[in-house]
Amino acid sequence: MIVRTLIKRSFYQDSVALMGVARELRGGAGIQEAAALMGTPANRELMEQAGLLTAEAAAAGPNDLVVVVRADSETAADRALARAESLLTERRRRVEAAGRRLPRTLDSARRQLDGANLALISVPGPFAAAEARKALHRGLHVMLFSDNVTLEDEVALKRLAVERGLLLMGPDCGTAYLNGVPLGFANAVPRGRVGLVAASGTGLQQVVSLLAAGGEGVSQAIGVGGRDMSEPVGAAMTLAALDALGGDPGTELVVVVGKPPAPTVRARVEARLRTLGKPVVVAMLGRDVIPGRDGSLHTVTSLEDAAAAALALLARREHRTHSFAGVEDAARRIAERRHALAAGQIAVHGLFAGGTLAYEALLILEPLLGAVGGNLGGSVASPHRILDLGADDLTRGRAHPMLDATLRAEEIARAGKDPDVAVLLVDVVLGHGAAADPAGDIAPALEAAQANARANGRRLAVVASVVGTSADPQGLGRQVARLESAGAWVLASNAQAARAAAGIAGGPRVTEALLGGAAR
Amino acid sequence: MTRLAPCTPVTLAARALGRGLAQRLRATDRRGRIHSAFARAVNVEWLEPGGGLLTLHGPSPLAAPFAMALTAWPDAHHMAAWELEPGLPVFSSEDRLVAGGLEVEWRGVPVTDLRVTPGAEHARATRDRLVNALASFAHPAGAAGLASLAGCAARAAAARAIRDRDSRSLARAARSLMGLGEGLTPAGDDWLVGTLAALHRLGQHWAFADGHLASVLVGEATERTTTIGAAFLAHALAGEFSEPARDLVTAESLPRARAAAARLAAMGATSGADTLAGMRTALEALGAPGA
Numbered sequence: 001m002i003v004r005t006l007i008k009r010s011f012y013q014d015s016v017a018l019m020g021v022a023r024e025l026r027g028g029a030g031i032q033e034a035a036a037l038m039g040t041p042a043n044r045e046l047m048e049q050a051g052l053l054t055a056e057a058a059a060a061g062p063n064d065l066v067v068v069v070r071a072d073s074e075t076a077a078d079r080a081l082a083r084a085e086s087l088l089t090e091r092r093r094r095v096e097a098a099g100r101r102l103p104r105t106l107d108s109a110r111r112q113l114d115g116a117n118l119a120l121i122s123v124p125g126p127f128a129a130a131e132a133r134k135a136l137h138r139g140l141h142v143m144l145f146s147d148n149v150t151l152e153d154e155v156a157l158k159r160l161a162v163e164r165g166l167l168l169m170g171p172d173c174g175t176a177y178l179n180g181v182p183l184g185f186a187n188a189v190p191r192g193r194v195g196l197v198a199a200s201g202t203g204l205q206q207v208v209s210l211l212a213a214g215g216e217g218v219s220q221a222i223g224v225g226g227r228d229m230s231e232p233v234g235a236a237m238t239l240a241a242l243d244a245l246g247g248d249p250g251t252e253l254v255v256v257v258g259k260p261p262a263p264t265v266r267a268r269v270e271a272r273l274r275t276l277g278k279p280v281v282v283a284m285l286g287r288d289v290i291p292g293r294d295g296s297l298h299t300v301t302s303l304e305d306a307a308a309a310a311l312a313l314l315a316r317r318e319h320r321t322h323s324f325a326g327v328e329d330a331a332r333r334i335a336e337r338r339h340a341l342a343a344g345q346i347a348v349h350g351l352f353a354g355g356t357l358a359y360e361a362l363l364i365l366e367p368l369l370g371a372v373g374g375n376l377g378g379s380v381a382s383p384h385r386i387l388d389l390g391a392d393d394l395t396r397g398r399a400h401p402m403l404d405a406t407l408r409a410e411e412i413a414r415a416g417k418d419p420d421v422a423v424l425l426v427d428v429v430l431g432h433g434a435a436a437d438p439a440g441d442i443a444p445a446l447e448a449a450q451a452n453a454r455a456n457g458r459r460l461a462v463v464a465s466v467v468g469t470s471a472d473p474q475g476l477g478r479q480v481a482r483l484e485s486a487g488a489w490v491l492a493s494n495a496q497a498a499r500a501a502a503g504i505a506g507g508p509r510v511t512e513a514l515l516g517g518a519a520r
Numbered sequence: 521m522t523r524l525a526p527c528t529p530v531t532l533a534a535r536a537l538g539r540g541l542a543q544r545l546r547a548t549d550r551r552g553r554i555h556s557a558f559a560r561a562v563n564v565e566w567l568e569p570g571g572g573l574l575t576l577h578g579p580s581p582l583a584a585p586f587a588m589a590l591t592a593w594p595d596a597h598h599m600a601a602w603e604l605e606p607g608l609p610v611f612s613s614e615d616r617l618v619a620g621g622l623e624v625e626w627r628g629v630p631v632t633d634l635r636v637t638p639g640a641e642h643a644r645a646t647r648d649r650l651v652n653a654l655a656s657f658a659h660p661a662g663a664a665g666l667a668s669l670a671g672c673a674a675r676a677a678a679a680r681a682i683r684d685r686d687s688r689s690l691a692r693a694a695r696s697l698m699g700l701g702e703g704l705t706p707a708g709d710d711w712l713v714g715t716l717a718a719l720h721r722l723g724q725h726w727a728f729a730d731g732h733l734a735s736v737l738v739g740e741a742t743e744r745t746t747t748i749g750a751a752f753l754a755h756a757l758a759g760e761f762s763e764p765a766r767d768l769v770t771a772e773s774l775p776r777a778r779a780a781a782a783r784l785a786a787m788g789a790t791s792g793a794d795t796l797a798g799m800r801t802a803l804e805a806l807g808a809p810g811a
Contacts, residue, residue: 012556012563012606012748015703015789037665038746040699040706046668062699062746104553104607124611124618126549 001032004077005054006067006084007039013065013088021067021087028083030076031069036084039064106134120183122146125171129153132168136160143183143223144170147392151232154225158236167244168237173223174201177208184223185402187431188471192217194310195251197241199226199258202354202429203303205467206494207257207283210307212469213492216314219250229261235269246276253279253313255306257356260286273297281309285360291321303360304493323499323514325492331515333489334503337423338511340459341504345422347383348501349415350374351408353401353438354467354494357427358388361498368502368510383420384505387411402434405441412442416449416460422505423461424449427494428479430468439466439479443486450487461504462488465497534626535579537588538634540760542626544572545612552610554619555747556704560593563748564610564619573751574617576624581767583787585634585760586751590624634760636769638723647722647803650769653777654800657785657793665701666711666794674700674708675801678715682805685724691732698736698753699745707794709749712737713765714798716756721769722806733757762787765795 013021018036025034035052037043039060047053052068060066067084071077103109110116119135121128125148132142132149136157144157149171161168169176175198176183180191187205189212198204198221208218222241229235238256245251254276261269261284273280274295282299283306291301298313300306305321312319324330348365352358358376365372365384374386375394388394389401389408401408408426415421424446428438435441446462453460464483468476480490491497503511537545552574555565561577575584578593594604610619615627639646665671674696681689694712701707719727727733737757741750755761761769764784771777784792 010606012704012746014558015791019702019789037702038699038704038706040745040749041743042670042696042698042700042708042745043665043706045670046665046700049669062742062744062749104609123609124549124613124616126613127551127611 002071002074002077003052003054004069004071004074004081005056006081007056007060008065008067008088009061010063011065011088012063017088018065021084024087025067025069025080025084028076028080030072031080032072033070034068034080036065036067038062039066106131106138110138110140117141118143118178120145125149128171129157132157133160136164136166136168139164139166141167142169143173143176144168144225145173145184146170147172151227151230154227155232155236158228158233162236162240167222167240169223170225173225175204175221176223177218177221179220182432185429185431185433187212187467187469188473189469190217191219191250193219193250193252193314194255195219195245195248195253196221196255196257197224197238197245198222198256199224199228199238200356202427202467203257203283203285203356203360205354205429205431206303206357207255207307207310209467209469210304210493211310212471214307214311216311219252220245220248224258226258229258229265229269231262231264235261235265238269239272242272242276246278251278253281253310255281255283255310257283257303257306258285259359260284260289270297279313281306281313285356285363287363287366302364302493302495303356304495324496327515330496330500330503331511334500334511334515337459337461337489337504341422341461342419342458344419345458345460346505347385347418347420348372348423348425348505349384349411349418349421350386350425350498350501351411351415352386352388352427353390353408353429354427355388355390357429357465357467357494358386360494361425361501362386364495364498365502368499368513369506386425402429402438405435405438405445408442409445412445412449413452416452419456419458421460423463423501425497425501426462426464426488427497428464428466428468428483430466430472430474430476430479432473434474437474437479437482439474439482439486443482446483446486446488461501462486463497463501463504464488464490465492465494466490467494530621531623531625532590532592532594534624534629535589535591536582536630536632536763537626538582538585538760539631540634540755541574541586541588542631545574545617545626546614549614550610550612552612554604554606554608554610556606557604562604562619564617565747573748574612581763581783582632582634583764584752584762585755587762588624588626594622632763634763634766636717636720636759636761636766639721639770639772641772643722644807646769647807649771649774649777650718650721650799651803651807652774653768653771653781654796654803656778657781657796665707666797668701670696671700671708675711678712679801679805679808682715682719682724682727682802683808685726687727687730687732690727691736694733695736695740695744698740699749701794703789703791704746705749705752705788705791706745707790709745709753710788710791710794711798711801713752713756713761714795714800715802716753716798717761717765717769717795718799718802718806720759722803724806728757764792765799769799 022036040062069080118141120143122145128146224237309319371382372384373382470476552566555563564574575587617624678693697708737753768780
């Protein structure tokens with residue numbers, strides 16, 4: 001008579017599974033008795049009374065699973081325990097076979113990927129700082145995808161990163177490209193000569209997509225987090241990223257995307273930009289930004305202009321700003337849509353998935369239409385409204401609007417019922433990490449809103465832009481076609497879409513400002 | 521193109537959670553790991569602060585005093601895809617929790633009071649109704665482990681101790697039953713939970729007042745039973761139970777009690793039946809001659 005034991009440390013199966021294992025083992029050839037129990041003292045006593053307690057079983061703990069068999073022969077016992085092992089680990093093996101065994105900790109990840117030098121951290125904010133600190137202490141660069149990291153933690157982490165000569169991208173860093181590897185929400189763009197430093201995820205996506213449309217690619221794109229140029233953080237990562245791009249032989253030109261730095265930080269950033277030894281396009285979007293050239297610095301006021309200026313500089317030709325890619329066509333379309341509006345339709349409602357795209361639209365609309373309300377700190381009394389639907393308070397407990405169109409569809413329906421609304425302005429962001437069919441997700445809502453307006457004697461204009469490339473999984477052409485089939489006018493950039501919206505909703509003065517002679 | 525991207529969590533909303541659990545989760549951020557994952561439930565073990573457990577399951581009555589019921593439950597494919605496997609780190613903060621690709625949100629979710637306290641009516645009326653309700657459900661033997669020699673002796677000792685209102689002997693019997701028998705929550709633990717539910721509802725303060733029971737059920741839990749069994753016993757000692765168990769002992773009519781007993785009987789492989797068996801033993805012992 002042979003008694004054999006299999007111990008599975010800290011291994012849990014529900015009662016049904018354990019009883020099933022014991023039952024199957026008992027039915028095996030040459031098996032007299034079998035049990036599958038947790039190794040509690042009471043169960044060890046039961047096994048002892050049944051003559052099943054081996055030395056291994058006696059040493060088991062309450063959270064260890066003990067499988068024990070009494071058999072006629074060693075062969076039968078071994079066969080039974082092999083069967084038990086197989087039954088107990090079936091599910092785990094299925095997962096492993098699918099190649100989905102992922103590391104549980106930073107250290108186990110490093111063991112799996114020897115030589116890794118970057119950690120992408122996406123855990124809830126309160127825990128993210130600790131993980132980032134751990135990664136920095138292990139000599140890893142960090143892309144901190146998590147938001148809700150305190151300013152104090154950000155300052156401390158970036159100080160640590162600088163001390164160790166590492167990058168800490170973020171927090172709330174959604175997009176980066178390092179040595180050709182896109183990280184987070186990223187469009188499929190070619191490698192090229194432009195290096196970017198960005199405090200904005202969708203701003204970066206807009207610029208690299210427009211660069212790709214112009215035939216240029218990205219050498220490196222380093223996200224720094226929206227607060228990097230604030231006074232407490234002191235542009236710590238912007239400066240580190242500029243140093244990295246300055247020394248990168250693959251980077252011929254640098255684009256900086258974000259908001260203007262705090263006054264106390266500005267001088268330091270500007271000094272670094274001037275000594276970079278490479279041309280720099282500065283797209284720090286803000287109300288008081290004046291476009292122009294100052295030595296190697298080229299300041300622009302829109303994301304589209306940032307890409308256009310970079311392309312022109314690389315091609316050694318002059319950069320000229322324009323309102324629309326095709327002025328005549330734009331003038332015609334604006335006029336058609338404006339004439340279709342009913343009396344009282346005066347407002348632009350912008351419903352955005354991209355935070356920086358929303359802010360850029362606000363900056364374009366304000367000088368043309370006056371105050372703009374919404375959740376970007378504008379005037380609430382205005383008929384015009386820009387909503388950043390990816391804002392923290394709107395995404396708690398739900399996916400970001402780049403993934404889940406539910407909230408935007410609700411807002412589109414609301415705007416369709418509002419007799420004041422003349423233009424719905426929307427963005428669609430493509431790329432890895434975004435929804436599979438973002439245009440298709442909002443198209444039915446756009447169609448329904450326009451139908452609702454028509455049923456009430458109004459015509460609702462829908463103006464859109466798509467941030468993406470033809471190589472993106474969703475396909476730029478397919479997404480544009482879907483929006484157009486839903487009645488949208490799709491422009492080549494967010495800035496052009498915002499101008500078109502202003503042209504439709506505003507009076508002749510606005511159209512004249514935008515189109516000059518083509519408006520007449 | 522090579523691509524690295526963070527896991528995009530899918531959010532599931534909670535449908536209900538116990539009041540005690542809600543208070544504990546709200547008190548502080550927590551870090552833990554998945555302790556065990558099954559087809560219909562996932563157990564989370566908190567590593568800090570203070571330890572403890574959380575059970576996540578689908579839209580059914582709360583299966584444990586530390587359970588959270590979700591509005592939907594992932595199928596096996598998603599369970600694997602989201603890596604809901606033992607060892608996976610879990611984080612909770614305020615009113616949400618993230619485990620692999622699963623995010624759970626419980627803001628504004630109604631909390632359920634799972635405490636059992638003595639009812640307003642006479643204890644005898646409560647006892648008679650419950651005995652009646654359990655007559656067709658609880659088989660005294662319960663699971664096989666409880667039917668063993670050791671199990672029978674310990675159950676008999678517990679019944680005698682309850683009849684005699686002898687907390688020291690009850691604690692000794694509880695020590696023999698802890699961790700006994702089949703299951704992740706061993707059958708003996710389930711049986712004790714049923715017993716404790718009856719004792720709490722019928723106001724048997726003698727059982728808890730002198731701390732003998734606590735010194736065994738809490739003090740010796742780590743050595744004598746599984747982590748999950750220990751959690752059930754600690755909550756039961758404090759008067760917190762699963763929703764079906766609470767519904768049963770607090771039912772105010774016989775039909776309601778029978779319906780609750782049916783729900784409890786259906787829980788787990790033998791857990792519900794073992795709980796009912798313990799409850800029935802306690803109720804009978806409390807009404808036995810010489811009590």
